[in-house]
Amino acid sequence: MPTFRSAIVSKLPLVKTTIFTTMGQLAQKHQAINLSQGFPNFEPDPELIALVTEAMNQGFNQYAPMAGLWSLREIIAEKIEALHGQSYDPETEITVTVGATQAIFTIITAFISPMDEVILFKPAYDCYEPAIRLNGGIPVGVQLKKDDFTVDWDEFRAKITPKTKMVVINTPHNPSGTILSKADMIQLQDSLKDTGIIVISDEVYEHIIFDGHEHQSASRFHDLAQRTFVCSSFGKTFHITGWKLGYCVAPAELMKEFRKTHQFNVFSVDHAAQKAMADYLKTPQHYLDLPKFYEQKRNLFVAGLNGSRFTIKPCSGSYFQLLDYSAISEENDMEFAERLVVEHKIASIPLSGFNTEDKTQKLVRFCFAKTTETLEKATAVLRTI
Numbered sequence: 053m054p055t056f057r058s059a060i061v062s063k064l065p066l067v068k069t070t071i072f073t074t075m076g077q078l079a080q081k082h083q084a085i086n087l088s089q090g091f092p093n094f095e096p097d098p099e100l101i102a103l104v105t106e107a108m109n110q111g112f113n114q115y116a117p118m119a120g121l122w123s124l125r126e127i128i129a130e131k132i133e134a135l136h137g138q139s140y141d142p143e144t145e146i147t148v149t150v151g152a153t154q155a156i157f158t159i160i161t162a163f164i165s166p167m168d169e170v171i172l173f174k175p176a177y178d179c180y181e182p183a184i185r186l187n188g189g190i191p192v193g194v195q196l197k198k199d200d201f202t203v204d205w206d207e208f209r210a211k212i213t214p215k216t217k218m219v220v221i222n223t224p225h226n227p228s229g230t231i232l233s234k235a236d237m238i239q240l241q242d243s244l245k246d247t248g249i250i251v252i253s254d255e256v257y258e259h260i261i262f263d264g265h266e267h268q269s270a271s272r273f274h275d276l277a278q279r280t281f282v283c284s285s286f287g288k289t290f291h292i293t294g295w296k297l298g299y300c301v302a303p304a305e306l307m308k309e310f311r312k313t314h315q316f317n318v319f320s321v322d323h324a325a326q327k328a329m330a331d332y333l334k335t336p337q338h339y340l341d342l343p344k345f346y347e348q349k350r351n352l353f354v355a356g357l358n359g360s361r362f363t364i365k366p367c368s369g370s371y372f373q374l375l376d377y378s379a380i381s382e383e384n385d386m387e388f389a390e391r392l393v394v395e396h397k398i399a400s401i402p403l404s405g406f407n408t409e410d411k412t413q414k415l416v417r418f419c420f421a422k423t424t425e426t427l428e429k430a431t432a433v434l435r436t437i
């Protein structure tokens with residue numbers, strides 16, 4: 053007779069504790085400055101806190117509509133139209149989600165069946181692959197170019213097969229800080245012509261983009277937009293990662309299928325937070341000022357590394373900075389990142405944590421969504437290594 057425990061068969065046998073948890077715990081144990089996980093160590097705008105409190109006092113405390121609060125969907129549609137010139141119908145093409153993670157999980161669950169192939173670019177944010185595997189799909193990796201993390205579009209096209217059901221892109225990119233250009237988006241659009249492939253465009257760092265670059269949302273490209281779910285995160289944009297509030301937009305036929313799964317997954321999302329966000333978005337400056345805000349943080353972090361032995365990789369977007377430590381150590385990235393915490397009290401994430409097997413690239417990722425004081429303390433230590 054098998055015991056109950058021996059009968060448990062993991063659907064994700066290869067998944068262990070994430071590198072984010074591991075590094076976070078190590079940072080805590082050694083009281084290290086924690087630049088590992090991707091969240092701000094400063095508070096959001098007090099106006100936003102006041103708005104959510106007001107919403108609760110006004111009675112926004114029961115279930116919200118399944119697709120999201122109407123006023124929030126309406127203002128999301130206006131924002132996308134103003135920024136990218138694409139119109140989405142709030143009635144049928146916009147759904148509010150529990151952060152981008154739930155949007156991504158739900159899209160994959162709604163469309164991926166066993167043996168479907170999903171192309172993703174590696175290194176990649178960690179939530180895509182387990183969602184694909186849980187649904188019986190097969191993740192197919194396309195490695196970004198080692199030197200500059202750009203896409204080899206020929207290699208991408210070579211990976212498309214009759215079984216390819218979906219492609220996941222992410223711009224600005226976590227962990228590399230690179231962005232997809234207009235030419236890249238056109239390459240993607242053209243490569244998918246005459247296929248039934250669906251795209252997830254993970255654009256959670258859409259407003260964290262530097263040096264005058266414009267965010268090339270998939271929604272800007274008419275043909276591409278017809279097959280794409282664009283996923284966004286208010287958590288990333290407004291320093292409220294703990295609220296887990298985001299949304300996705302897609303053409304009505306795709307969104308119809310999405311909502312069939314969404315309604316039995318979460319049904320609906322925090323009502324008071326949605327009301328607060330609908331009001332807060334009435335001031336576009338709240339997100340239009342974000343590139344400048346984070347560019348200053350990136351510049352402060354990079355300037356603080358002046359004279360250090362790290363090589364700074366270019367960062368055009370997101371709040372992550374990759375540093376190359378090949379002039380410092382022969383260790384693999386995990387060993388180096390662990391030693392940074394234990395000996396120098398600074399926590400980062402080794403690049404190999406982003407589902408790439410290569411531990412020898414000698415790159416570690418630092419999050420610069422931190423106060424000036426934290427960034428100055430961190431760079432003072434990094435300069436001595």
Ligand SMILES: Cc1ncc(COP(=O)(O)O)c(C=O)c1O
Binds near residue numbers: 090150284288293297
């Ligand atoms: C690329 C990327 N996508 C999605 C997410 C998750 O976003 P959310 O917190 O809104 O679920 C993150 C968070 O780190 C991310 O870096």
